[in-house]
Amino acid sequence: MKMNVLKWEEEFSNKIEELEVPHNWDLHVDMDLVKQKTGLIYTQQTFGSFRCSRCKRSWNSSKVSVLFIINLNKHLRHGTVKMRIFKQGCERCSSPEEMTPTVTSDNIERVVCNLVHKIQRKFYEVNDQYQDQKPKIYGPLEGLHNKERCEACRHGLCEQQVLSCTYEQNREQREPAASAALSVMGVISGVASIALLYFANK
Structure with missing residues (x-):
């Protein structure tokens, strides 16, 4: 299952414009992204749904981790955000393929809104008393989080x-x-x- 990259990029662009964040900002998805020595590291957890490509089992998780690495070049007046959403593997299969989650539009909006407010606070010293929005939960959650089948846990x-x-x-x-x-x-x-x-x- 492929991630809806366009939705994330569009939502980020819209929120940057809506909140009138200075400079030009771009968001890029990198599914191999890891923590780096440079840039602001920002992580969030949201709700997502998975479907195994082998046994077709479906499951939900409230521990879908998203990693952002944020950089601003004030000289060039340009900011970049690299993003990675982490995968999970099916508990039923012995050697499962790790799947990319489906995240609903409203949860994408919440994650991106939290991200842009983080940029405002850290790079532009905006103190608006904003509190991060929590994700909306859709459907049942099955048992405990399986760390062995979670890509984010390994990192x-x-x-x-x-x-x-x-x-x-x-x-x-x-x-x-x-x-x-x-x-x-x-x-x-x-x-x-x-x-x-x-x-x-x-």
Whole structure:
């Protein structure tokens, strides 16, 4: 199954124009793309559907990883984004061909919107309080994510995103707890001060 490259490129171009991003920007799909030493690395996960070319089994995944490497040449006033969407293999077949997912138009729009806002924040210091849109889930998800049949897992991308999400979640959980602890300490300190004044005047 081939990826709808044109849809991704068109959506990117439209969003760049809609948000009035400076300079000229292009998006290119490279299905052999890997992490590089230069450029901003940006990853996302979205929802996609797969169909095995051998046994015709179909399955859905909410862990379809997309890698972007972003570069801007300010001298030439031109930015480029290289993109790779990672494949998955069928769990039923012993030696499956890894398949490219089908991603719905609205999920493509969400991924691209997140990407362009990332470009604005990192390259143009735009602070619009934008929060990344999460993908829409269509259809049932079967069991746990199979890391052995996931191309992105072999490149360490799935685990990287899970750790990132876990850290953010734990930080949000820690902040209220830390605030509560500081409040309790403040009360104890106040009581201790009152006690010292009382006994000093006895």
